[in-house]
Every structure is written in structure tokens, then in C-alpha cells.
Amino acid sequence: MDLDALTGCLTTSACLVTQTTSGLIIGMLLFLVAVGLTLIFGVLKVVNFSHGAFYMFGAYFAMTAYQFTGSFALAMLAGAIGTAIIGLVFERGFMSRVYGHDVLMQLLVCYAFVLIFDDVVRMIWGPEFKSMGMPTAFQVAPLFIAGGVVPPYYLLLIGVALAAALILGLGLARTRIGKVIRAAAHNPGMVSALGINTGLIYGGVFALGGGLAGLAGALAAPVRSLTPGMGFSVLIESFIVTVIGGMGSILGALVGALLIGLIRSFGSLGFPLFTEGLMYLFMVIVLVSRPSGLFGKEVA
Amino acid sequence: MSEVRAEQGTALDVSRSEPKSTRYRDALIALAAFIILALLPALTSSKFLLDFVIRCAAYGLFATSLNLLVGYTGLTSFGHGMFFGLGAYGFGLTMQKTGVPVPVAFVATLLITLVVAAVIGAICVRLKEIYFAFVTLAFQMLIHSTILSWVSFTGGDQGLRGGIPRPPFLGIDLSNHLHLYIFSCALLVIGLLLMRQIAQSPFGYTLRMIRDNATRASFVGIDVYRAKLTIFVLAALFASVGGMIMALFVSGAYPEFAYWTISGEGIFINMLGGVTTFLGPMVGTVILLILNDTVTRVTEYHGIVLGIVILFFAIGLRKGLMDFVFEWVAQRRDAARERAP
Numbered sequence: 128m129d130l131d132a133l134t135g136c137l138t139t140s141a142c143l144v145t146q147t148t149s150g151l152i153i154g155m156l157l158f159l160v161a162v163g164l165t166l167i168f169g170v171l172k173v174v175n176f177s178h179g180a181f182y183m184f185g186a187y188f189a190m191t192a193y194q195f196t197g198s199f200a201l202a203m204l205a206g207a208i209g210t211a212i213i214g215l216v217f218e219r220g221f222m223s224r225v226y227g228h229d230v231l232m233q234l235l236v237c238y239a240f241v242l243i244f245d246d247v248v249r250m251i252w253g254p255e256f257k258s259m260g261m262p263t264a265f266q267v268a269p270l271f272i273a274g275g276v277v278p279p280y281y282l283l284l285i286g287v288a289l290a291a292a293l294i295l296g297l298g299l300a301r302t303r304i305g306k307v308i309r310a311a312a313h314n315p316g317m318v319s320a321l322g323i324n325t326g327l328i329y330g331g332v333f334a335l336g337g338g339l340a341g342l343a344g345a346l347a348a349p350v351r352s353l354t355p356g357m358g359f360s361v362l363i364e365s366f367i368v369t370v371i372g373g374m375g376s377i378l379g380a381l382v383g384a385l386l387i388g389l390i391r392s393f394g395s396l397g398f399p400l401f402t403e404g405l406m407y408l409f410m411v412i413v414l415v416s417r418p419s420g421l422f423g424k425e426v427a
Numbered sequence: 428m429s430e431v432r433a434e435q436g437t438a439l440d441v442s443r444s445e446p447k448s449t450r451y452r453d454a455l456i457a458l459a460a461f462i463i464l465a466l467l468p469a470l471t472s473s474k475f476l477l478d479f480v481i482r483c484a485a486y487g488l489f490a491t492s493l494n495l496l497v498g499y500t501g502l503t504s505f506g507h508g509m510f511f512g513l514g515a516y517g518f519g520l521t522m523q524k525t526g527v528p529v530p531v532a533f534v535a536t537l538l539i540t541l542v543v544a545a546v547i548g549a550i551c552v553r554l555k556e557i558y559f560a561f562v563t564l565a566f567q568m569l570i571h572s573t574i575l576s577w578v579s580f581t582g583g584d585q586g587l588r589g590g591i592p593r594p595p596f597l598g599i600d601l602s603n604h605l606h607l608y609i610f611s612c613a614l615l616v617i618g619l620l621l622m623r624q625i626a627q628s629p630f631g632y633t634l635r636m637i638r639d640n641a642t643r644a645s646f647v648g649i650d651v652y653r654a655k656l657t658i659f660v661l662a663a664l665f666a667s668v669g670g671m672i673m674a675l676f677v678s679g680a681y682p683e684f685a686y687w688t689i690s691g692e693g694i695f696i697n698m699l700g701g702v703t704t705f706l707g708p709m710v711g712t713v714i715l716l717i718l719n720d721t722v723t724r725v726t727e728y729h730g731i732v733l734g735i736v737i738l739f740f741a742i743g744l745r746k747g748l749m750d751f752v753f754e755w756v757a758q759r760r761d762a763a764r765e766r767a768p
Binding site: 168173174221224225228229230231232234235236238239240241242243245246247249250359360363366367370374400403404407410411414415418 | 497501503505550553554556557558560561562564565566568569572573576577687691694695697698702728729730731733734735737738740741742745
């Protein structure tokens with residue numbers, strides 16, 4: 128425990144800015160993964176235990192696309208669209224067969240794919256750590272905000288994630304497709320009786336969730352190292368985020384992700400050995416006091 | 428799963444009508460199994476086979492205890508492996524740091540597991556299905572990351588090295604391979620017998636009722652929370668014994684023992700063998716270990732092979748092997764009953 132470092136940081140603006148931005152980017156990446164998880168759960172009532180693999184695929188796709196085209200925008204698109212396609216195939220081909228079965232079956236199918244996906248990545252890209260490197264467009268001098276160092280890429284990352292949150296939130300609340308998705312989450316039988324292809328909706332939601340995780344992976348690729356199995360810790364953290372925020376709530380995912388991000392970045396100063404523990408402790412407190420999460424409606 | 432559970436109802440009637448005889452029968456089967464296992468070293472000198480049985484004992488106890496949760500209570504724990512790891516580390520650390528006799532360390536590890544399981548269980552068992560699965564998994568990751576980051580105490584990612592001291596006690600010398608083998612077999616048989624007693628006891632039937640209809644169970648006056656917590660802790664204790672066997676076998680403890688893949692394998696073993704019979708997980712353990720050993724010898728990508736096998740069972744068959752045997756026996760019995768009016 129090093130409380131002096133923590134209080135020292137909280138009182139200097141430079142350190143405060145640096146830690147807050149690093150907390151924000153952890154939080155934003157987590158949000159993109161967690162919002163897909165929560166969306167899939169909200170509509171399909173399954174927890175995609177292989178969601179971390181989509182994050183991993185997004186990162187690898189982005190790295191490869193960047194190596195071939197040299198365009199960062201294309202790399203991000205490749206990460207998001209590539210994983211969305213995998214998500215669609217995965218849902219239609221496999222997950223849709225275990226709806227309505229008990230949790231054991233769903234977990235097993237996902238578990239099988241975690242093993243398969245990790246090995247596929249190992250086969251194609253090799254088992255060693257990879258690094259995409261910072262795109263040339265962002266290899267510029269960092270900004271100084273109130274004395275704190277902020278790389279411009281961090282701002283882009285936060286901006287993209289916020290835009291995704293906004294589009295998703297508005298899209299679900301205001302558009303016709305959003306309305307259909309919400310209806311399907313509520314009563315799929317009724318929706319399909321009205322002549323809407325619920326299978327397509329399910330596949331689409333899964334693809335959207337997978338694509339968001341892939342986008343997170345693509346955004347993370349320049350700042351994190353790539354390795355098979357990199358998605359698993361992200362999966363656990365984003366699950367903690369959804370538990371804190373409340374399953375099925377997009378706002379909850381955003382708030383939960385930011386809280387976890389800040390806990391991680393400031394916790395690593397004050398409690399270097401117990402950073403992960405802090406996260407779990409926070410989850411336990413929320414679970415005990417509000418079992419349905421901060422923004423959840425149903426009781427878990 | 429509903430049709431399988433319906434059939435379990437018929438099995439329930441049968442075992443209820445003759446509880447005494449099944450109890451003696453279980454003890455006799457356990458004794459016979461132990462004698463056969465104990466005679467095995469006299470028949471074969473293959474160290475590989477004996478090692479295989481020891482590993483089966485470790486994983487078998489772990490998987491069968493998981494079945495108490497998954498199959499009997501309907502609690503799909505995805506973090507049960509944490510107690511396996513806790514057993515291995517608890518035992519290894521107690522032996523390394525304090526040098527107490529083996530039985531004392533054994534009991535101490537069980538006590539540690541009891542406390543940890545009671546705390547984690549108290550938080551987890553009030554949660555529903557998927558929440559329960561993931562929060563147990565989250566706790567597993569907490570324990571794993573604690574082991575990794577607390578290098579001065581646990582050795583971090585290197586694991587507990589330098590071997591676990593195994594001083595002889597009561598004429599049993601666990602550094603002797605044969606003694607270790609017999610000791611593991613004894614623990615396996617006793618553990619299985621105890622778990623069988625739990626499963627066949629009135630408490631075991633309470634658990635089945637909670638699995639099938641928790642609301643009804645609480646209406647007839649059962650404290651569902653308490654029953655779930657009790658079985659969570661009991662299952663953790665047996666998993667911990669499995670971990671201790673593993674620690675004794677490899678004379679160390681490694682972070683992999685507490686990693687989530689152990690829990691995943693446990694779930695898969697239960698699926699493979701089937702959760703409707705008591706010995707299903709044991710059968711699953713033997714199959715998975717053989718499968719693991721063969722596949723790792725053939726290819727380095729054993730995740731793909733294992734994943735396809737899991738998909739085949741989960742989507743293709745939707746049942747474990749012992750479920751098929753169980754159904755076949757039940758069909759035969761029904762047919763025989765029809766023929767003899």
C-alpha cells in the first residue's frame with residue numbers, strides 16, 4: 128500500500144491529468160467490449176462468454192490490415208467488420224442452437240470457441256507477443272493539459288468510443304430498428320408474429336456486439352501488446368463492468384466501465400499489489416447492496 | 428435437459444424404496460474399487476498407469492464435487508477450479524512454511540478452504556444462473572491474479588518451487604511413489620463415498636428439489652440460501668482435496684491450478700460423463716485425461732481439437748456418455764417390467 132503516492136498524485140494537476148486520461152482509455156475500451164456483452168444479453172438472454180475472443184480478433188485484424196494498407200481508418204474498419212461477420216456466423220451457426228437450454232450448454236459452446244479461437248490466432252499469427260505500433264498520423268508530440276502528458280491518440284480513442292456510445296444509445300432509442308430490437312428483447316414471440324424475422328435481429332445484434340468488441344480491439348492494438356488469449360482478462364473485466372452497471376443497460380455499462388477504468392489507474396498508484404482486488408471489492412459491494420447493478424432494472 | 432430430469436424422477440423413487448441396501452451397496456462397491464486399485468501396482472509395473480490413476484483421483488474428486496453443484500443443485504459454477512488451486516497452494520504453502528506433519532497441513536488446508544468458500548459462497552449463491560457462473564469465475568480470476576502478483580509468498584508465475592516436504596507419518600511415506608499412489612486412491616474412494624452419502628441423504632434430495640423448483644422448495648420451508656451455501660462449501664472442500672493430491676503428485680503448486688481453464692475442464696468433464704449419474708464425472712475425467720494426453724502428443728493446437736469435441740457433445744449429442752448408459756439401463760428395466768406383468 129502506498130497512500131502517499133495516491134494523495135500526492137491527487138494533489139498535483141499533472142499527475143491527476145495523466146492518471147485520469149489513462150483511466151479513461153481503459154474505461155472506454157472496456158465500455159466498447161462491455162456494451163456488446165450487455166446488448167447481447169439484453170436481447171438474446173445469453174452471456175457471450177467468448178466475447179473476449181472478438182476483442183482479440185479485432186486487434187489482430189487491425190494489425191494485419193494496417194500492415195497491408197498503411198491506413199489506420201481501414202485498420203479500424205477491418206477490426207470492426209471482420210469481427211461482426213464472425214459474430215454473425217457464430218450466432219447463426221452455433222449459439223442459436225442452444226437458446227432455451229440451460230446455462231451449462233451455453234457456457235460449453237462458448238468455452239469451446241474460446242479454445243478454438245485462441246488456437247486459430249496462435250496458428251495464423253504465432254504464439255509470440257505482437258505489436259502494431261502507433262500509426263504514423265499519431266506520431267506527433269503529446270499535448271500538455273494542465274501539466275499532464277496526453278498523447279493525441281488517447282483523445283481519438285476516447286472520441287471514437289463516446290461517438291459509438293452516442294450512436295448506439297440514440298439508435299436504440301429513436302430509430303425503427305432500435306424499436307424492433309427493444310421489442311425483440313421484451314417479447315420475441317410477439318415480434319416474430321408481427322412478421323419480423325427475429326433470427327435476423329438476433330444475428331444482427333450479435334454481429335453488432337461482436338463488431339463493437341472488435342472495434343475496441345482495433346483501437347487497443349496500437350497501445351497494447353497482442354497475444355493469443357489477450358481477450359480473456361478483458362472479458363472478465365467487462366463482465367464486472369456489466370455486473371456493476373446492470374445487465375442490459377447501456378448507460379450502466381458506460382458508468383461501470385469508467386469507474387473500473389479510474390479504479391484501475393488510481394488504484395495502481397495507491398495499492399500496486401491490490402489493483403485487481405479493488406475492482407472485485409467494488410463489484411462485491413455493488414452486488415451486495417444493489418444485486419441488479421447500479422442501472423439494472425431486473426433483480427439478478 | 429427436461430426429459431433427462433424427468434427420468435431422474437423415476438430413479439428417485441427406486442432409490443427411496445430401498446435406501447438401506449443402497450447404502451451398504453455403495454460401501455461395498457467403494458471397498459471393492461479400492462481393493463482393485465490397490466492391487467494394480469502388483470499387476471503392472473507401469474509408472475505411467477499409476478501416475479494416470481493419481482491424476483484421475485485429483486481431477487475426479489474435483490469434477491465429482493462440481494457435479495454436486497451443477498448436476499444436483501443446478502448451480503453452474505464456472506469458478507470451481509479456484510478451490511482446486513486453493514487446495515494445492517494451501518497445502519504446499521503450509522508444508523513449506525511451517526513444516527507441520529501432513530495430516531495437520533491437510534486439515535489446515537481444509538479449514539482455509541472452508542473459510543474462503545464460506546465468504547465467496549455467501550456472496551455468490553444468492554445470484555441467479557449466469558450471474559452465479561460469472562461471479563464465481565471472477566473470484567477465480569481474483570485468486571489467480573493474487574497468486575501471480577504476490578510473488579514473495581506464492582512464487583508468482585514460477586509457482587511453488589523447491590518441492591513440498593513430505594515427512595512420513597503413521598508409517599506412510601508420501602515421497603515413496605507406491606505410498607503416494609495408495610494414499611491418493613484411498614482419498615479418492617473415501618471422497619467419492621462421502622459425496623455419494625451427501626447425494627443420497629435427505630439433504631441431497633433437498634438439493635434436487637431446489638434445482639427443479641426453488642420457489643416450491645422455499646414454500647415447503649426449506650432455507651434455499653442456506654442449503655445452497657452448505658453444498659457450495661462442501662463441494663469446495665472436496666475440490667480442495669483434489670488440489671492437495673495434485674500438489675503432492677507434482678510436489679509443487681503452479682498458477683495453472685487456479686486458472687479458469689481448470690474450471691472449464693471441470694464443466695466439460697461433467698458434460699462429457701453426464702450429470703445425471705453419480706459416477707458420470709469420474710468417467711468424464713478418465714476420458715478427458717486420455718484425450719488430453721493423446722492430443723497433446725499429436726498436435727500443439729490441442730485447443731482446437733478439444734473445442735471440436737466439446738461442440739460435438741454440447742450441440743451434437745446434448746448428453747454425456749453416462750446419460751446414454753443410464754437411459755439404456757432404464758429402458759431395459761422398463762421393458763423387463765412390461766414383459767413380467
